[in-house]
Amino acid sequence: MADIISGTQLSKELRTAIRGKIDSIRKAGNRVPCLAVIIAGEDPASLSYIRGKEKACTAAGMDSRMFTLPADVSQEVLEETIRRCNDDPDIDGILVQLPLPKGLDEQSVLHMISAEKDVDGLHPINVGKLYLGEDGFVPCTPRGIMELLKRMNCDLEGKRAVVIGRSKLVGTPVARLLQNANATVTVCHSRTKDLKAVCREADILIAALGKARMINSEYIKEGAFVIDVGVNRTEDGHLTGDVDFEDVLPHVQAITPVPGGVGPMTITMLLDNTLKAYEKRVK
Numbered sequence: 572m573a574d575i576i577s578g579t580q581l582s583k584e585l586r587t588a589i590r591g592k593i594d595s596i597r598k599a600g601n602r603v604p605c606l607a608v609i610i611a612g613e614d615p616a617s618l619s620y621i622r623g624k625e626k627a628c629t630a631a632g633m634d635s636r637m638f639t640l641p642a643d644v645s646q647e648v649l650e651e652t653i654r655r656c657n658d659d660p661d662i663d664g665i666l667v668q669l670p671l672p673k674g675l676d677e678q679s680v681l682h683m684i685s686a687e688k689d690v691d692g693l694h695p696i697n698v699g700k701l702y703l704g705e706d707g708f709v710p711c712t713p714r715g716i717m718e719l720l721k722r723m724n725c726d727l728e729g730k731r732a733v734v735i736g737r738s739k740l741v742g743t744p745v746a747r748l749l750q751n752a753n754a755t756v757t758v759c760h761s762r763t764k765d766l767k768a769v770c771r772e773a774d775i776l777i778a779a780l781g782k783a784r785m786i787n788s789e790y791i792k793e794g795a796f797v798i799d800v801g802v803n804r805t806e807d808g809h810l811t812g813d814v815d816f817e818d819v820l821p822h823v824q825a826i827t828p829v830p831g832g833v834g835p836m837t838i839t840m841l842l843d844n845t846l847k848a849y850e851k852r853v854k
C-alpha cells in the first residue's frame with residue numbers, strides 16, 4: 572500500500588515550529604522577521620499567490636510588506652523599490668513575484684536583490700552557493716521537495732533520481748540538492764529521447780514539467796518515490812498535477828498529491844528562509 576504524503580500536514584507541523592520561534596522573539600521584546608513582496612501588474616494567479624504568502628506570514632506571526640506596482644512600471648521604479656527594501660533595516664527577506672510583465676528585465680532585477688535578503692534563492696551568489704554546496708538561500712519549491720522526501724523516509728544515498736524539468740526555479744536546483752545528497756541524478760527536458768525508459772530507472776522521480784497527468788504508470792519503476800510538482804488547471808477549473816495519480820498509485824512506495832503536496836511546502840519554506848535571513852542579520 573503506497574504512502575500518500577500530505578504537504579498540507581507537514582507544512583502545518585513546520586509552520587507551528589516557525590510560529591513558536593517567532594513567538595519567542597516577540598516575547599523577548601525584539602523586532603519580528605519581515606518579508607517584503609514586490610509585484611508588478613495584476614495577473615490574477617500572481618495576486619492570489621502573494622495574498623497566500625501575506626496570509627501565511629500573518630499566521631506565522633511575521634510582518635509582511637506588499638509593494639504593488641502597475642503592469643507598466645518602469646525598470647527604474649521597480650529597481651528603486653528593490654533598492655529601498657535592500658536598505659531598509661526592518662526588512663529581512665525580499666521576494667519579487669515572477670513572471671514580471673513583458674518589457675521588464677528579470678535577470679537584472681534578480682541581480683539587484685541583496686543576496687542576504689534573497690529568500691527566493693535566485694540571486695547568482697545563492698545559486699553559486701548551492702552549486703558549491705555552501706550555506707545560502709535555496710529556492711523554496713526545491714527545499715519543500717527535499718523535506719517531503721525526508722518525510723517519506725526516502726534514503727537518497729546512491730539512489731537513482733530522475734528530475735523531469737530543468738527550470739531555474741524547480742528542476743535545476745532540485746537536481747543539485749539531490750546530487751548534494753549523494754543521489755545519482757538525471758535531468759530530463761522536452762528534448763529528452765525515450766523519457767519513459769529513463770523514468771522507469773528512477774528510484775526517485777520528480778515531475779516538474781507542467782503537463783497535466785502526463786506521467787502514468789508506464790513511466791514508473793515499481794516501488795519508486797514520486798514527487799508531483801506540477802500545478803495545472805483542468806477545463807472544469809480543478810487543479811491537477813503532472814502525474815496521473817490514480818494510475819500510478821498501485822506502483823509506488825510513496826507519492827505526493829496535487830493539490831496538498833508540494834504547493835503548501837513552497838510557502839512554508841519561504842517562511843523558513845525569511846526566518847533564516849532574520850537570524851543571520853540579527854547575529
Ligand code: NAP
Pocket residue numbers: 712735736737738739740741742759760761762763766779780781782800801802803833834835837
Ligand atoms: P517551466 O519553467 O515551464 O519548465 C518546464 C520544464 O519541463 C522545462 O525544462 C521543459 O523542458 C520541461 N518539459 C516540458 N514539457 C516536457 C515534456 N513533454 N517532456 C519532458 N520535459 C518537458 O516550469 P516550472 O516553473 O519548472 O514549473 C513546472 C511545473 O511545476 C508547473 O506545472 C508549475 O506550475 C509547477 N510549479 C509548482 C510549484 C508549487 O509550489 N507547487 C512551484 C513552481 C512550479 P525545456 O527546458 O526543454 O523547455
